[in-house]
Amino acid sequence: MVLRSLGADPELVRRRQSSALAVAEQAVARGTPLLRPVVASANFAVTEFRHERLRLGEAGHLSGPLVAEHLHAAQSVTVAVCSIGAALEEAASECFSEDPALSVALDALGSAAVDLLGTAMCQRVDLRAEAAGLRTTVPLSPGLVGWPVAAGQRQIFALLDTAAAGVTLTGGSMMVPKKSTSMVIGIGPDVEHAGESCDYCSMAETCRYREEHVSHHG
Amino acid sequence: MALLEELREAVVDGRAKVAVAKVEEALAEGIEAGTLLREGLIAAMAQVGKLYEEGEIFVPEMLVAARAMTAALSVLKPQLVEEGVVSSGKVAIGTTQGDLHDIGKNLVAMMLEGSGYEIVDLGVDVPADKFIQAIKDGANVVAMSALLTTTMTNMQVAIEAITQAGLRDQVRIIVGGAPITKSYADEIGADGYAEDASSAVRLVKEVLAA
Numbered sequence: 274m275v276l277r278s279l280g281a282d283p284e285l286v287r288r289r290q291s292s293a294l295a296v297a298e299q300a301v302a303r304g305t306p307l308l309r310p311v312v313a314s315a316n317f318a319v320t321e322f323r324h325e326r327l328r329l330g331e332a333g334h335l336s337g338p339l340v341a342e343h344l345h346a347a348q349s350v351t352v353a354v355c356s357i358g359a360a361l362e363e364a365a366s367e368c369f370s371e372d373p374a375l376s377v378a379l380d381a382l383g384s385a386a387v388d389l390l391g392t393a394m395c396q397r398v399d400l401r402a403e404a405a406g407l408r409t410t411v412p413l414s415p416g417l418v419g420w421p422v423a424a425g426q427r428q429i430f431a432l433l434d435t436a437a438a439g440v441t442l443t444g445g446s447m448m449v450p451k452k453s454t455s456m457v458i459g460i461g462p463d464v465e466h467a468g469e470s471c472d473y474c475s476m477a478e479t480c481r482y483r484e485e486h487v488s489h490h491g
Numbered sequence: 492m493a494l495l496e497e498l499r500e501a502v503v504d505g506r507a508k509v510a511v512a513k514v515e516e517a518l519a520e521g522i523e524a525g526t527l528l529r530e531g532l533i534a535a536m537a538q539v540g541k542l543y544e545e546g547e548i549f550v551p552e553m554l555v556a557a558r559a560m561t562a563a564l565s566v567l568k569p570q571l572v573e574e575g576v577v578s579s580g581k582v583a584i585g586t587t588q589g590d591l592h593d594i595g596k597n598l599v600a601m602m603l604e605g606s607g608y609e610i611v612d613l614g615v616d617v618p619a620d621k622f623i624q625a626i627k628d629g630a631n632v633v634a635m636s637a638l639l640t641t642t643m644t645n646m647q648v649a650i651e652a653i654t655q656a657g658l659r660d661q662v663r664i665i666v667g668g669a670p671i672t673k674s675y676a677d678e679i680g681a682d683g684y685a686e687d688a689s690s691a692v693r694l695v696k697e698v699l700a701a
Binding site for chain 2: 276279280281282285286293294296297365366369372373374376377378380416421422423443444445446447449451475476
């Protein structure tokens with residue numbers, strides 16, 4: 274997964290360059306103990322949908338064209354922020370001057386790990402919904418086309434106690450720790466699971482990770 | 492020259508200890524540091540960049556080669572200073588204001604250094620006035636990185652500030668990062684856009700020659 278997150282074909286790397294594979298393995302060995310997975314999530318009943326705005330009772334709201342497109346039929350939404358903590362990314366930055374290959378491999382491990390965590394979160398929501406005879410939407414994250422990062426992150430962070438999970442939002446709407454992901458999933462009998470998250474990303478055409486991307490969509 | 496070829500091979504293959512040994516051997520034999528830099532390390536990294544852009548190698552292999560290059564360069568640096576070898580240009584690089592991502596920026600800096608450029612790494616969350624100071628301190632190229640749609644707008648802020656400071660004609664400005672495109676780079680008045688570390692090296696050479 275580390276090699277794939279670096280855009281490499283693991284089989285080709287194994288055949289050609291054992292030192293690159295060794296770097297990836299070293300990253301996994303050194304980085305895995307630094308993972309501190311944490312999830313802040315909550316489920317909110319939808320009380321009203323009007324003018325691209327999904328009201329969640331007194332808790333707050335979600336709004337935007339993408340929200341309207343996918344969540345208009347939702348009975349409830351699960352909102353989540355997932356993070357692997359700061360230890361791994363700090364280790365990656367600290368070791369760059371000494372070993373840039375290991376540094377980037379650690380960073381790739383972090384990307385792979387937070388993606389897996391997000392996927393696990395989505396699968397959990399899907400299973401619970403299925404058990405209740407309900408459907409789920411594709412997971413939506415701020416930054417997808419139709420949901421600007423700044424607006425979307427502010428809406429999500431207003432709904433959750435993310436500080437307890439150790440995740441904060443900078444003035445520029447960047448999550449800290451950097452290896453964090455946020456998402457909203459609509460739940461209900463009439464929602465549609467239209468495609469996958471990558472379909473709504475502005476970089477879908479050029480993303481080199483898309484083919485091998487282990488993503489948090491169903 | 493066999494030693495130069497062996498040095499190039501060691502760097503391309505990512506064999507850091509061999510690359511260091513070859514540099515030491517070559518210096519002991521009286522080969523000039525400048526020659527080792529140009530025909531050894533820079534030539535090797537150019538080959539690495541070509542292999543990467545052709546899809547023959549991937550980021551991990553490029554990094555392993557860069558690691559070997561960095562190790563060899565650290566041995567060579569004192570000699571380069573002694574010989575008065577000048578760099579191909581001075582590049583001030585930083586992640587734009589509000590953004591804390593550094594790995595990609597560090598990668599570009601490393602590849603540029605391996606290609607003979609002097610690097611001034613301004614770090615992350617770099618405000619416009621730091622880029623301006625770097626230009627006043629002699630940077631011919633400013634390289635800006637952004638990884639978020641919310642922070643990439645600060646690239647335009649920095650370019651406008653550089654223009655207002657009367658320094659735009661003294662510097663070439665290149666930009667890169669996940670949300671950046673060539674059309675965005677053109678829109679904000681940058682001189683070029685690089686989609687990865689390898690093409691950044693080629694771009695710096697092009698903009699300095701222009």
